[in-house]
Every structure is written in structure tokens, then in C-alpha cells.
Amino acid sequence: MTELNNKIYSRIALVGNPNCGKTALFNQLTGSRQKVANYAGVTVERKEGRLTTPQGRPITIIDLPGAYSLNAASPDEEVTRDMCMGKYRNEAAPDALICVIDATNLRLHLRFVLEICRLKRPMIIAMNMSDIAKRRGIEIDIPKLESILGVTIIPTIATKKGGAKNLLEAIHHSFKVPTIELTNETDLHVEVRKLLLECVENTSPTSLEFDEKVDRWVLHPIVGPILLLVLLFIMFQAVFSWAQPFMDAIQDFTTWLGTQLSYLLPDGMLRGLLVDGICAGVGTTFAFLPQILILFLWILCLEESGYLPRAAFLLDRIMASVGLNGRSFIPLLSSFACAIPGIMATRTIPSAKDRLVTILIAPLMTCSARLPVYALLIAAFVPKKTIWYLFNLQGIVLLGLYLAGIVAAFLVAFVLKKGKSSYENSLILELPSYRFPSLRDITFGLWQRIVIFVSRVGNIILTVSILLWALSSFPSAPAGATGPAIDYSYAGMIGHWIQPLFAPIGFNWEICVALILGLAAREVAITSLATVYAVGAVDTDAPTQLIHFLSTQWSIPTGLALLAWYVFAPQCFSTLAVIKKETGSWKIVIGTLAYLFFLSYLCSFVTWHVASLFFK
Numbered sequence: 001m002t003e004l005n006n007k008i009y010s011r012i013a014l015v016g017n018p019n020c021g022k023t024a025l026f027n028q029l030t031g032s033r034q035k036v037a038n039y040a041g042v043t044v045e046r047k048e049g050r051l052t053t054p055q056g057r058p059i060t061i062i063d064l065p066g067a068y069s070l071n072a073a074s075p076d077e078e079v080t081r082d083m084c085m086g087k088y089r090n091e092a093a094p095d096a097l098i099c100v101i102d103a104t105n106l107r108l109h110l111r112f113v114l115e116i117c118r119l120k121r122p123m124i125i126a127m128n129m130s131d132i133a134k135r136r137g138i139e140i141d142i143p144k145l146e147s148i149l150g151v152t153i154i155p156t157i158a159t160k161k162g163g164a165k166n167l168l169e170a171i172h173h174s175f176k177v178p179t180i181e182l183t184n185e186t187d188l189h190v191e192v193r194k195l196l197l198e199c200v201e202n203t204s205p206t207s208l209e210f211d212e213k214v215d216r217w218v219l220h221p222i223v224g225p226i227l228l229l230v231l232l233f234i235m236f237q238a239v240f241s242w243a244q245p246f247m248d249a250i251q252d253f254t255t256w257l258g259t260q261l262s263y264l265l266p267d268g269m270l271r272g273l274l275v276d277g278i279c280a281g282v283g284t285t286f287a288f289l290p291q292i293l294i295l296f297l298w299i300l301c302l303e304e305s306g307y308l309p310r311a312a313f314l315l316d317r318i319m320a321s322v323g324l325n326g327r328s329f330i331p332l333l334s335s336f337a338c339a340i341p342g343i344m345a346t347r348t349i350p351s352a353k354d355r356l357v358t359i360l361i362a363p364l365m366t367c368s369a370r371l372p373v374y375a376l377l378i379a380a381f382v383p384k385k386t387i388w389y390l391f392n393l394q395g396i397v398l399l400g401l402y403l404a405g406i407v408a409a410f411l412v413a414f415v416l417k418k419g420k421s422s423y424e425n426s427l428i429l430e431l432p433s434y435r436f437p438s439l440r441d442i443t444f445g446l447w448q449r450i451v452i453f454v455s456r457v458g459n460i461i462l463t464v465s466i467l468l469w470a471l472s473s474f475p476s477a478p479a480g481a482t483g484p485a486i487d488y489s490y491a492g493m494i495g496h497w498i499q500p501l502f503a504p505i506g507f508n509w510e511i512c513v514a515l516i517l518g519l520a521a522r523e524v525a526i527t528s529l530a531t532v533y534a535v536g537a538v539d540t541d542a543p544t545q546l547i548h549f550l551s552t553q554w555s556i557p558t559g560l561a562l563l564a565w566y567v568f569a570p571q572c573f574s575t576l577a578v579i580k581k582e583t584g585s586w587k588i589v590i591g592t593l594a595y596l597f598f599l600s601y602l603c604s605f606v607t608w609h610v611a612s613l614f615f616k
């Protein structure tokens with residue numbers, strides 16, 4: 001608790017324009033690990049953390065979404081406005097505010113500071129990015145600015161260890177109610193201009209030249225889109241080429257482990273569970289971790305460099321042709337990691353209709369959980385060939401599948417919006433400065449991915465492996481049975497029961513089981529196939545060599561039809577839950593499920609029939 005004039009401040013909120021480093025500061029102050037990235041609109045909901053001041057007082061810090069103004073235009077800005085005004089879900093207003101500003105962009109950020117000053121609440125200003133401001137020769141007369149506004153200003157570097165030390169000190173004793181007088185009639189733009197004239201000097205005005213020079217190429221109407229395509233292309237090539245040695249190593253390890261366990265354990269239930277259930281199911285899924293990490297390495301570098309909003313800008317025209325605008329780009333791009341943060345990021349979209357359409361098409365972006373399924377099927381059914389000495393065919397097919405998802409999403413958006421844009425002049429998007437991604441952030445980002453993946457494998461995938469092993473092993477075949485034992489098991493019964501529905505698209509009963517369990521999480525489809533085939537296999541090599549096994553057991557049309565299914569794949573339960581949370585409507589949830597099911601069925605049907613003409 002911080003005391004001033006006998007007042008106690010124990011709940012303090014971080015407010016400010018988007019992308020000024022509020023979350024980086026929040027992480028630094030509270031030791032949390034919330035997502036930070038170099039574009040506007042990363043944080044879309046209120047987050048809370050705790051800190052203890054050097055004087056030993058506990059304080060709650062609240063991180064809020066960035067807002068350009070207290071006149072909220074989008075749902076994420078509403079959270080910030082309501083929190084500042086004490087109207088957020090019956091929660092009292094924070095006791096004090098830390099207004100974070102970007103020292104390199106004062107023209108924009110001081111306007112918001114003045115809006116906050118109007119609230120006449122105890123506050124401190126954190127002048128963040130002071131490292132970049134210094135490098136660019138921006139000189140700010142802080143004592144003068146402090147005396148005009150009547151609040152304490154603390155320079156910070158949120159990304160540097162110890163860069164918020166002075167702020168931590170100030171939290172203890174430096175909150176002040178601003179003294180600057182601003183009426184509702186005051187023109188804030190004029191005030192900002194005055195402040196800049198009086199307190200800021202830019203000794204090297206050429207500092208922005210680098211960004212401008214790069215943008216001349218990156219935003220060029222012809223070079224820009226080519227560059228974007230090249231970046232995406234390399235990304236998918238890398239996913240296949242770079243990951244291979246790591247995947248092989250993991251696979252070899254699981255095979256070795258399975259064999260050792262088979263030697264060590266007597267034939268029986270425990271051996272079955274460990275070798276066929278856990279080693280086969282979990283081990284096979286684990287082998288896809290390197291590919292996921294390479295994809296994320298790429299995404300993290302793009303996020304941190306400041307390139308993403310530029311890509312949004314480039315795609316604005318294409319998005320406008322289907323009735324969306326560039327603002328949907330970042331939510332859609334986040335959906336490549338997972339549809340859940342993607343759907344939440346739609347809160348930055350001001351138009352309710354555009355937001356809904358973006359939510360509906362977000363599941364069509366290929367999430368990272370689908371990547372292992374693609375990778376498995378591509379490895380099994382697409383030859384490992386190099387085209388024109390340079391391009392890896394498997395990488396091209398993977399890129400094609402991602403693009404198929406994007407094209408499908410655009411078509412759906414076009415149908416839903418009937419091609420009409422909600423905006424007259426579409427996109428107003430802030431282009432952040434380019435920044436070299438920090439090794440620490442990237443390493444941490446990848447580490448977080450490993451933790452998420454391992455915990456998914458440890459929880460949901462392990463559970464499903466065990467459950468599925470049990471379902472495929474019991475009941476055992478009746479005496480005198482002629483077919484394979486697994487046909488008599490519960491899994492076999494369920495699979496055979498649903499299979500007629502999927503027969504027209506070439507799916508066998510094992511796939512049907514995988515589809516149902518895949519609703520829990522998409523990678524489970526692999527776990528499920530690995531386990532079902534491992535339990536059913538006479539040849540013990542089958543489980544760990546799933547890729548080889550599928551390529552010899554399934555027809556090519558079946559493999560391709562399943563790939564097509566996964567472009568649309570009716571999504572996992574958690575995505576449905578977040579759609580319900582964000583839209584509040586069961587109708588929309590059921591509608592999404594139905595349209596995705598319909599599209600996946602249709603696409604697999606066409607793929608299977610067309611492929612059957614060419615392959616046996």
C-alpha cells in the first residue's frame with residue numbers, strides 16, 4: 001500500500017496507448033509472463049499481478065488493454081475506459097494510475113495523458129522506451145513537463161532488467177493528482193503541441209529515416225506482397241526441412257524406449273498400456289514438437305520485429321475485397337498459433353459485424369495443433385521430392401494447405417458480408433518502429449510453447465492415450481473369433497458404428513475414432529491413430545513408424561481426403577467455448593460447428609472422388 005496525504009493506494013492500474021510497453025512493464029514489476037509483442041492490441045483483457053515495494057508493502061497491479069482515447073471505439077478499449085471510470089463489472093476504480101507513454105512518440109501519447117489528467121486521479125507517468133528515445137536524440141525536459149502537468153514522471157526501460165527500479169521506488173511515495181487545468185472545451189491537440197514546443201527537443205530528426213527507408217520496400221505495392229509471400233514460403237519450407245533431424249531423433253528415442261520396455265516387461269496389460277498406449281500415442285505426438293517450435297520461432301520474430309502491422313496494411317486491399325479490413329489481420333494471424341487468442345484478439349475490432357465475421361472465420365486459420373496432423377499425413381502421402389533443385393514438395397503442400405484455409409476463410413467472409421465493407425475509408429493502423437527481436441524474448445516465447453505442448457501432452461493427450469488403449473483392448477475377442485481382436489473392442493464397435501457416415505469420403509473406422517477424439521484437441525487425432533494401430537498391430541514396429549504404416553495401409557485418396565478434412569476440421573471444444581464466451585450465443589456456436597462440418601465433409605468428398613480418379 002502506498003500512502004500519500006494519509007491515503008492508501010493498494011490497487012494501481014497501468015494505462016496508456018497501445019504498444020507503449022505496459023505489459024512489458026507489468027511483467028517487470030510483478031514477475032509475470034504476459035504476452036508482449038511489437039504491435040498494437042496485444043493485451044485485450046484486464047490482467048492482475050502482485051508486487052511488494054522495497055518498503056515491503058503488497059500492491060496489486062492491473063494491466064489493461066491499450067486505448068487511443070477514453071472515448072472507446074472497440075471492446076478492448078471499453079475495458080480500459082470502464083476500469084478508469086470505476087464502471088467495470090462493479091469493480092471499484094483503481095486507487096491510482098500509472099500512465100505509460102512511449103517517449104519516442106509523444107505527439108500521440110501525450111494526448112492520452114491529458115485525457116487521464118482530466119480525471120484528476122492520483123497518477124505517475126512512466127516515460128517508457130527511454131532507451132530508444134536516447135538513441136534517437138530525443139531530449140525531454142522532464143522537470144518542466146512535471147511542473148506543467150503537476151505529476152511525477154519516471155523514465156523507464158521495460159525490457160531491460162532493472163529498467164523499472166525507479167518506478168518501483170516512486171510507487172511508494174510519488175503519486176500526485178495532476179494540477180494542470182483542462183476543461184471539457186480544451187482542445188487537447190493544441191495543448192499537446194504547446195507541451196512539445198516547451199519540453200521536447202529532437203536533436204537528431206533523421207532518426208526515423210531507417211523505418212521510412214525500409215517501409216519504402218516493405219509497403220511497396222508490388223515488392224511488398226512478394227516479400228510477404230517469400231517470408232511465408234521460407235517459413236513452411238523451414239518447418240519441414242529444419243525440423244527433420246530433431247523429429248528423427250525423438251522418433252528413434254521412442255522406438256528405443258518401446259523396445260526396451262518390451263524386453264523388460266512381461267507380456268501383459270502393463271506392457272500393453274506402456275508400449276501401445278503411452279509410448280505409441282504420446283511418443284508419436286511428441287515427435288512433432290520441433291515443427292511447432294520452428295513455426296513459432298518464425299511467428300515470434302515477425303511479432304517482435306514490427307512487421308505484422310505492415311503485413312496487415314499490405315493485405316488491407318485484399319481483405320477489403322471480401323468486406324473485411326486490415327484490422328482483422330492480426331486476430332486471424334494469431335489464430336495460426338491457436339484460435340483461442342485469435343478470437344479474443346477480435347476485441348480490437350470496432351465494428352460488431354466485422355468482429356463476428358472474424359470470429360466465425362478464425363477457426364479456418366490452421367492452428368498449431370493441426371500442424372502435426374498435416375505433417376503426419378504429408379509425410380505419409382506426399383513424396384519427399386525436390387522441385388527445380390530448390391523447393392521441397394512437402395513444404396509446398398503444407399503452404400498450400402495453409403493457403404487453402406485462408407482462401408476458404410475469405411470466401412466465407414465474402415458470403416457473410418456480401419462483399420460489403422463496414423468502413424468508408426478502411427484502415428487506420430499504427431505502424432510501430434522496427435525492432436530487432438531480443439534473443440531473451442524469443443527464447444522465452446519458445447520455452448512457453450514447449451511448456452504448453454508438454455502440458456497438453458501430459459494432460460489431455462496422455463489421458464486420451466490411456467483411455468483409448470483401454471477402449472481398444474477391451475473387451476477382448478470372444479473365443480473362436482475370426483477377425484482382428486480390436487474389431488470386438490469398444491473402440492472398434494464405436495468406429496464401425498459411425499463409419500457408414502464417413503464411408504462416402506473414404507474414411508475407415510480408425511479415422512472415425514480419431515475424429516471424435518480429435519474434438520478434445522486436434523493432435524489427439526495422431527495419438528488416437530497411433531494407439532489404435534499399435535494395439536491392433538501384429539507387427540510391433542507399427543506404432544513408432546506410424547508414417548510408414550499409414551502410407552502402406554491407407555489409399556492415397558483416403559490420406560488426401562483426411563488432409564482436406566483438416567483444412568476445415570470442426571474445431572476443438574475449447575475454441576467452441578471461447579466463441580460462446582465472446583459472442584454469448586449458443587446459436588453462433590452451433591452455426592459455426594455446422595458450417596465447418598459441412599465444409600469439411602464437402603471438401604473431403606470432392607478430394608476423395610477426384611483423387612480416386614488418379615490413384616488407386
Ligand SMILES: Nc1nc2c(ncn2[C@@H]2O[C@H](COP(=O)(O)OP(=O)(O)OP(=O)(O)O)[C@@H](O)[C@H]2O)c(=O)[nH]1
Nearest residue numbers: 019020021022023024037041042043066129157158
Ligand atoms: N527498446 C524497448 N522496447 C520496449 C520497451 N518497452 C516495451 N518494449 C517493446 O515494445 C513492444 C510493445 O510492448 P508491450 O508491453 O506488448 O506493449 P503494450 O503497451 O502492453 O501493448 P498493448 O497490449 O498492445 O496495448 C514489445 O515489442 C516490447 O518488447 C522499452 O522500454 N524499450
Ligand SMILES: [Mg+2]
Nearest residue numbers: 022023042043
Ligand atoms: Mg499489453
